[in-house]
Amino acid sequence: MINQGEILQTIKMIDQQHLDVRTITMGISLRDCAHSDIRVSCDKIYDKICRYAGNLVKTGRDIEAEFGIPIVNKRISVTPIAIVAESCDTEDYVPFAKALDRAAKEVGVDFLGGFSALVHKGCTVGDARLIRSIPEALAETQLVCASVNVGTTRAGVNMNAVRTMGEIIKKTALLTKNSGSFGCAKLVVFCNAVEDNPFMAGAFHGVGEPECEINVGVSGPGVVHEALKSVKGQPLDVVAETIKKTAFHITRVGQLVAQEASSRLNVPFGVVDLSLAPTPEIGDSVADILEIMGLSSVGAPGTTAALALLNDAVKKGGVMASSNVGGLSGAFIPVSEDAGMIAAAKAGYLTIEKLEAMTCVCSVGLDMIAIPGDTSAETIAAIIADEAAIGMVNNKTTAVRLIPVVGKKAGEMVEFGGLFGSAPIMSVNTCSPAEFIARGGRIPAPMHSLKN
Secondary structure (H helix, E strand, O other), X not given: OOOHHHHHHHXXXXXXXXOEEEEEEEEEOOHHHOOOOHHHHHHHHHHHHHHHHOOHHHHHHHHHHHHOOOEXXXXXXXXXXXXXXXXXXXXXXXXXXXXXXXXXXHHOOOEEEEEEEEOOOOOOHHHHHHHHHHHHXXXXXXXXXXXXXXXXOOOEEEHHHHHHHHHHHHHHHHHOHHHOOHHHHHEEEEEOOOOOOOOOOOOOOOOOOOOEEEEEEEEOHHHHHHHHHHHOOOOHHHHHHHHHHHHHHHHHHHHHHHHHHHHHHOOOEEEEEOOEOOOOOXXXXXXXXXXXXXXXOOOOOOHHHHHHHHHHHHHHHHHHXXXXXOOOOOEOOEHHHOHHHHHHHHHOOOOHHHHHHHOXXXXXXXXXXXXXXXXXXXXXXXXXXXXXXXXXXXXXXXXXXXXXXXXXXXXXXXXXXXXXXXXXXXXXXXXXXXXXXXXXXXXXXXXXXXXX
């Protein structure tokens, strides 16, 4: 039970500290929508999404109104489309993306994830078709998000897929150049992707998940920042304990919303993802948390250590509040979506190399980073390879969401709007990795993956 004290504390966190439920995400299995005729398959996909998610947005709004808890996004994740579409006799999977987009618009959700392929050990025919379709699919839809998993700790890193994804990102940027290459903001490349992630653009409904479920993502960087004001100058173990207690309260809010949504929609409750997801709004920044610990700016020496403390404390506090913690659950560091990160990048204190170091200890990876439009496909692929190697060796989820903004150079700005914010174009090391990327093949799994 949630007591009166928790309710009053939650009201304060919502009113003054930017606490919100970032997303209610309904995961839907589309495995029974496979058919050899693409038109039949697309119709089945559209009908099933509309049938299962028809009341999702209304339910979210009702919970918002009744409990006074802001729910920023209502989203859908689906079975990786490469799996569903593989039985179709077609080379072009763009019609699937359009069917998903129509369904998402019909039910009124903000985004739909799952135009995805899992290729960490190799590509099937369907995987290859889907990956080739990504640039056009993202250019011709508004709400569809795509992801590709190129590595796991168990399988190693598929460098052929890594090389291909560098080319796909470049092509996506070109096809969406009139919107600041925004298509790339809807495309994530993973290592160790999780099956129950409620956050976009990387959400998909894994093959081990049930027919349908509700996953909730909470967010409260502003709440953590406010709590740390009370322990200024105290030892770091006190800081960690304060973050743990705060994460506990944040997770309880997510648990409440998830249980209510599950009950009202008659759909199983999956997980609460307690990731600290920032927004461009002042006071809702992960960078601010790191700076209140004593850093003059995010990016300074000590940033990785501070982020490690934050990420660990968030997880420890969250698991005490709910037995359904899952997804990614940590701290996100998306540059364009965090006012403090934007400021540090513009000042030159935060570089891609420093961000890469930070991804060793945070929740995901190199996220929402705008880079010069003339960055080569091989360089993008090599950055993906670096990040995948971190995930593989450390047995954690890592990801890359790079946006090579066509026509922009380092030091300029690009505006995406809304939760996607704005981003300075960050400089990229110009040394060529082309020969390394051209080798292809596979980076073998590390020794510690052999646990059986």
